[in-house]
Amino acid sequence: MPSFRFRSFRLRIVVLFLALLVLVEGIAFLVVDAAHRQAAWTQIDDELLVASRVFNRLISARIDQLSGAARLLSGDFAFKSAYAMTDGDTVLSALQNQQARIRADVMVLVSTARRVVADTLHPRLRDALFPFVNLIQEAEDNGQAISIVFVDRRPYQVVVVPLLAPLPVAWIVMGFLIDDTLAHELQRLTHVHVTFVTVDPPGAPTPFASTLPPALRAPLAAALPRSLGASPLTFPLSVGGRELVSHFAGLGRAEDVGVAAILQSPVDEAFAPVYRLRIRLAALFVSSLLVSFVVGARIARSVSRPVETLVQGVHEIERGHYAHRVVVAQPDELGELAAAVNHMAVQIAEREEALLLSEEQLRQAQKMEAIGRLAGGIAHDFNNLLTVITGHNELLRAELGPEAAGVRAHVDAVETTVDRAVTLVRQLLAFSRKQVLQPRVLDLNEIVTNISTMLRRLIGEDIDLVMAVGAGLWPVKVDPGQFEQVIVNLAVNARDAMPGGGPVAPAHRQRGALRGRRAPGRRLSRARRAPRGDRHRRGDERGGPRPPLRAVLHDQGARAGHRARAVHGLRDPEAARGGHRR
C-alpha cells in the first residue's frame, strides 16, 4: 500500500519530532523534579533546623520564665516572712497562690536540710526528705539548678532557686509538666510535630508526650532507633506508613533517665507542593506534546504531501499513464523533482511511440520480404518457362522458310516480347534479392534509361515519366539491380503520392563534398548521424559505396514509413549482403 507507506513516512517525521520533544521534556521534567525534590528535602531539613532552634529557645525561654518567677518569689518579703514566721499550711497556700500566678504545674519548698516544707502536688506531705537531693546540691553549688524530674511517673521541667533572706533559707522548686498540652503549644510555634521521649540507653526510647495522634505513638516507639543520641541528629523515620523526617533535640536528664524531644516534619506535607508542581509540569508537557503533535503533523504533511504526489505520479507512469502530470507548485527541490518526473513521462511516451512505429515497420518489412521471396520463386519458374518459349521460338524460326515472312514477323514479336519478359523476370529476381549483390562501376544514366520502360509500366498511364538525364556525373560503384530497385521504389512512391496524376522526373546530380575524409572507416556511421547536407566533392579519389546517396535514402525512409518499405533492403547492409541467404 503506497499510501500507507507515505502515511508512515509522515508518521515517522511526527514520531521523530515527538520523540525528540519527549526526550527533551523528559529530561527537563526529571531535572526540574529532582531539583524540586532536593529543594523539598532541603526545606524539610531547614524547617527542622529552624524548628529545633525555635524549640530550644522556647524551652529555655520557658525555663527562664520559670526561674524568673521563682526568683521573684525568692525575693518576695511576704513569702519569706511567711516561711520564717508561720507554719507549713500557710507556706503551702502561699505556694499554691504563687503557682497559680505564674501558671506553673508544681511548686515545692525544700528546707536547707533537704526536707519538704510544702509541696503543691502532695499537700499533705510534710517534712519528708526531698527525693531530688542532687538538685538541691547543684543549686547550692551553682545558685540554681535546672532539670527534668519524674514525679509520680510524670515528667516535669523544674528549676531550683534559693529563697534568699538574704542568704538561702530554703529552696524553691518550681516546674511545669511536659505533656501533650506543652507539645501542642510548642507545635503551634514550631510547626513541627513534637514528641518527648525518655532515652534509656539499654531500652528503646519511650514517648511520653506527643503531638502525634495516639495511634502513631506505639509505631513511633517501635521505629525510633535505640541509640538515639548516637545517630545523626536528623534522620528519616517511617511511622505507621507515614514518612517523618525527625530531628533529635536532647533536653536533659532526669536522674539517670535521659529525656529528649523528637521534632518531626511529615514528608508528604513538604512534598505536597512538589507533587502539585509535578502534576502541573506533566500537564504542561502533555499539552505541549499535543500541540507539537498537531504542529508536527502539519509540518510533516507539508513535507509528505508533495512527496506523495510525486510517488503517485511515478506510479501512474509505471502503469503507463504518460499523460499524467505531477502538480507540485513549490519553488524548491520537490518542485524541480516534479518537473523532472513530468519531463521523464513525456520522453518515455515519445520513446514508446517511436518503438511502436519501428515495430510496425519491421512487420511491414518482413511482409515485403515474404512477398519478394514469393515473387522471386515465381520469377524463377517463369524464367524457365520463358527459356522454353525462347527455345521453341528459335526452333520455330529455324523451321520457317523464307516464304513465311509474315510468320517470321510474329516470331520476332514473340522473341522481343519474351526478351522483355526475361528482363522483367530479372528485375523481379533482383527485387526479390535472389541475386547476389554485385557492385560495379556504372553510369547511373544508363541504368535509369534501361529501366525507364519498366518504370513506365509500373507507374501507369496517369503519370508522365520525364527522364532527365544528368550530365557530367561521376561513375558510381553500386549493384545495378539494387539501384534499379531504388529507382523503382521512388517512382512507385511518387505515383502513390499523386493519385490525380502528374509528372515523375527521376533526376540525379552531383552535390557538395564528402566530410570525414580522415576517418574513412567510419564514414558510414558518420553519414548516418549527419544525414543532411552530405555531398560529393571533387577530388574525392576514393571509390566504393556512396554514403550520401544511401544516407539520403535512409533519411527518407526514416521520415516516411511507406517509402522506407520500398528501400528497406538498402537500409540494412547486412540484409543486402546476405541476398543469397536462403
Add this chain to the structure above:
Amino acid sequence: MLVRPLLLAAVVVTQLVTPVAAGRVEVRVADDRGDPLEDAVVFLAGGTPPPGRSGLRAVMSQRDREFVPRVLPILAGTAVSFPDHDDVRHHVYSFSPAHKFELATGRRQPDAPIVFDTPGVVVLGCSIHDWMLGYVYVLTTPQFTKTGADGRARIDGVPAGPWRARVWHPRLRGAESATTQAVAVPASGTVSAVFTIALTREWRLPRPFIGRSERAP
C-alpha cells in the same frame, strides 16, 4: 570609718577586762586559695563573759545602701543600733533563728537599739535592697576580733594559758568547730595562728548599677 565601731567595741572590751597577766594573739586568715580573708571573726572559745553587760553597745549602720560594717561580732547582750545614713529608707530584717526581727520601712526616728542575747549568726537583709547583706555574729566569749582587708587581726589582753581559737566567716564551708586551733597564750608577748578556711559560694545578689554614686563615701 569602718574601723571606728570596731575600735569602739574593742575599747569597751578592754575597759571591762582587766587581766593581771595578759598576752596577745595574732592571727592571719586566708582562704583556700591563699588570699587574705577579710571580715573573718576570730575568737577564743571558752572565755568568761564579764558580769553586768547591760552597758554594751554596738552600731550597724546603713550607709550608701550597704550595711556598715558588713560583719559585726558582738558579745551576747550587746544592744545594737541601726542608724540610717542614707536619704532613702531601709527595711532591715532578720529571719535567722538566733534573732528574728524587722525594722519597718519608713521609720524617721532612730529605733531603740536591739539587744542580741542568743549566740549565733544573725543575717541581716533589707527588703528594699536585695543586695544588702550584713551579719551580726553573737558570741559568748569576750576574746574576739575581726580580720581586716589584709586578713590579719589580733586580740590583746588575753589571759595566759591554753585557748582554743576559732574562726567564723559568712562563707565558711563546714562547721565552725572544725576551724578550732589550740593556742598557748603567754603571760606577755604574742602567739600567732594562721587559719586557712574553705569558702562557700557568695550568695550576695549583684547590686544594680543605678543609685550608687549619688553619695560617694
